[in-house]
Amino acid sequence: MQRKLLILIPFLFFCFFVGAQTKPVSNSSQGISRPKLVVGIVVDQMRWDYLYKYYNRYGNGGFKRLLNEGFTCENAMIIHLPSYTAVGHSCVFTGSVPALNGIAGNDWTEQLTGKLMYCTADSTVQSVGNESEDGKMSPRNLLVTTVTDELRIATNYQSKVVGVSLKDRAAILPAGHTANAAYWFDDASGHFITSSYYMKQLPAWVNDFNNKNEVSELIKNGWNTLYPINTYSQSDSDNESYEGRFKDEKESVFPHDMKKIYETNKGSFRTTPFGNTLTLDFAKAAVENYNLGNGSATDFLTINCASTDYVGHFFGPNSIEIEDTYLRLDKEFEKFFQFLDAKIGKGEYTVFITADHGVAHNIGYMQKHELPAEFLNSKAIIDSLNKILTDKFGVQKLVLSGMNYQVNYDMQKIYGQHLDFDAIKKISVEYLQQQPGIQYAVDVAKIGEAPIPEPIKKMIINGYNFKRSGAVQVVLNAGWFEGYGKTGTTHGSWNPYDTHIPLVFMGWGINHGSSNAVVHMTDIAPTVSALLHIQMPNGCIGEPIKEVISSK
Numbered sequence: 001m002q003r004k005l006l007i008l009i010p011f012l013f014f015c016f017f018v019g020a021q022t023k024p025v026s027n028s029s030q031g032i033s034r035p036k037l038v039v040g041i042v043v044d045q046m047r048w049d050y051l052y053k054y055y056n057r058y059g060n061g062g063f064k065r066l067l068n069e070g071f072t073c074e075n076a077m078i079i080h081l082p083s084y085t086a087v088g089h090s091c092v093f094t095g096s097v098p099a100l101n102g103i104a105g106n107d108w109t110e111q112l113t114g115k116l117m118y119c120t121a122d123s124t125v126q127s128v129g130n131e132s133e134d135g136k137m138s139p140r141n142l143l144v145t146t147v148t149d150e151l152r153i154a155t156n157y158q159s160k161v162v163g164v165s166l167k168d169r170a171a172i173l174p175a176g177h178t179a180n181a182a183y184w185f186d187d188a189s190g191h192f193i194t195s196s197y198y199m200k201q202l203p204a205w206v207n208d209f210n211n212k213n214e215v216s217e218l219i220k221n222g223w224n225t226l227y228p229i230n231t232y233s234q235s236d237s238d239n240e241s242y243e244g245r246f247k248d249e250k251e252s253v254f255p256h257d258m259k260k261i262y263e264t265n266k267g268s269f270r271t272t273p274f275g276n277t278l279t280l281d282f283a284k285a286a287v288e289n290y291n292l293g294n295g296s297a298t299d300f301l302t303i304n305c306a307s308t309d310y311v312g313h314f315f316g317p318n319s320i321e322i323e324d325t326y327l328r329l330d331k332e333f334e335k336f337f338q339f340l341d342a343k344i345g346k347g348e349y350t351v352f353i354t355a356d357h358g359v360a361h362n363i364g365y366m367q368k369h370e371l372p373a374e375f376l377n378s379k380a381i382i383d384s385l386n387k388i389l390t391d392k393f394g395v396q397k398l399v400l401s402g403m404n405y406q407v408n409y410d411m412q413k414i415y416g417q418h419l420d421f422d423a424i425k426k427i428s429v430e431y432l433q434q435q436p437g438i439q440y441a442v443d444v445a446k447i448g449e450a451p452i453p454e455p456i457k458k459m460i461i462n463g464y465n466f467k468r469s470g471a472v473q474v475v476l477n478a479g480w481f482e483g484y485g486k487t488g489t490t491h492g493s494w495n496p497y498d499t500h501i502p503l504v505f506m507g508w509g510i511n512h513g514s515s516n517a518v519v520h521m522t523d524i525a526p527t528v529s530a531l532l533h534i535q536m537p538n539g540c541i542g543e544p545i546k547e548v549i550s551s552k
């Protein structure tokens with residue numbers, strides 16, 4: 001024993017010395033080298049170019065710290081359709097695509113029954129924390145494991161996993177099936193809630209957090225710009241016709257009187273940068289109260305900052321509102337990383353930041369600058385298509401809906417009345433293809449024969465889940481999207497503005513550097529799996545990004 005110790009001591013000294021320079025010592029008693037905590041942050045609707053559009057105004061401790069200390073994958077691309085929140089979050093944490101992981105949209109139509117399904121709806125569970133339907137949620141529609149599940153499995157459930165977001169789907173899907181908890185925000189009460197899938201009642205600390213009523217505190221002075229408004233040189237003027245207006249606002253300008261607006265519109269809180277502040281404050285409380293990063297095994301915290309998405313949808317990417325939201329988020333990240341440095345130890349945790357999707361510019365903004373963009377009136381198109389099909393087949397409403405840029409058919413009628421589904425799809429494709437703004441319409445079952453560029457074809461196939469996706473896929477011209485109201489904007493397409501996402505890793509086990517190599521959203525989960533020496537999720541089709549992980 002004595003002799004062993006004598007041999008060990010210089011060795012430990014050596015490890016510590018080397019470790020201090022290259023890679024911090026982990027807390028693992030089993031000898032496997034792992035970080036104490038992984039924090040996976042998804043900034044909702046963050047376009048990759050926001051890293052640089054506002055770069056000069058970021059401080060040193062937020063986005064710039066990630067870039068200066070961490071590893072940035074400059075060309076991380078989504079390779080599925082549609083580019084929506086639930087789909088993106090599932091892909092990041094499963095390394096898989098809707099075809100395999102089943103999360104085919106935020107909502108989809110169950111193809112065999114025609115029933116609408118919300119991605120995380122689960123009628124078998126109850127809300128915990130309020131009486132509403134908002135908590136009847138679980139990850140049961142997700143058909144595969146997440147990297148967070150795999151961590152739990154790998155450590156025989158000693159790892160703790162917690163998911164946090166204002167949005168149910170963005171808390172639930174990343175945290176996976178085996179999560180200790182997922183929490184999301186209820187507008188009516190202004191509280192974080194969960195479901196009986198996870199627990200019977202909220203922990204005392206969550207009740208304490210809720211009772212502080214931080215929402216009123218955050219909005220009490222309204223929303224004004226962080227810096228003098230004339231310094232927001234990266235955005236349009238404050239009063240553009242294509243920006244959203246809160247009810248009772250005459251113009252969409254600062255300061256937004258959030259205190260007053262919130263009185264009659266509880267959901268408006270989400271559409272302010274303070275939604276991110278609240279989320280990160282709740283995340284800090286979760287770290288403290290679950291004692292994340294201080295247990296016997298590596299823990300995993302997933303965070304979605306959703307307000308960037310609400311603000312982006314409402315005001316558009318070239319608004320002062322979105323610029324201000326990112327400048328404030330940058331400050332929040334600085335504080336959050338400082339908190340983790342103090343709580344877990346600098347270099348003892350690994351953090352990654354990415355996005356679930358990007359966003360298109362407002363159509364009004366595009367047109368103002370002579371850039372091609374237009375609305376598609378999908379309802380009118382579906383109505384005429386139904387009429388054509390009724391004339392041909394003598395059956396009303398064979399098309400249930402256009403959704404997720406797919407056409408959902410009434411399969412009960414088609415199977416029940418032995419209609420020729422191939423003929424129905426052929427007529428649909430021919431009609432849709434002729435409509436202005438529709439670049440391609442394709443029967444996904446015949447996509448091999450379709451003259452569609454390979455990258456888009458691959459995204460359609462990856463996004464197509466036989467039981468949950470519409471049988472005909474529509475691809476619009478660049479810049480076009482479904483009528484969404486004349487103000488604000490949206491996402492969902494294959495185009496780079498919707499699918500080019502930031503991806504930056506920092507901390508334990510991460511190299512410093514950057515790469516312009518194209519990597520995919522599906523590569524994130526296997527990269528984290530490789531870092532942690534755990535099995536990749538069971539539907540994973542991605543590959544580890546080797547440059548990110550430091551060699552020991």
Ligand SMILES: [Zn+2]
Nearest residue numbers: 044045085356
């Ligand atoms: Zn989103």
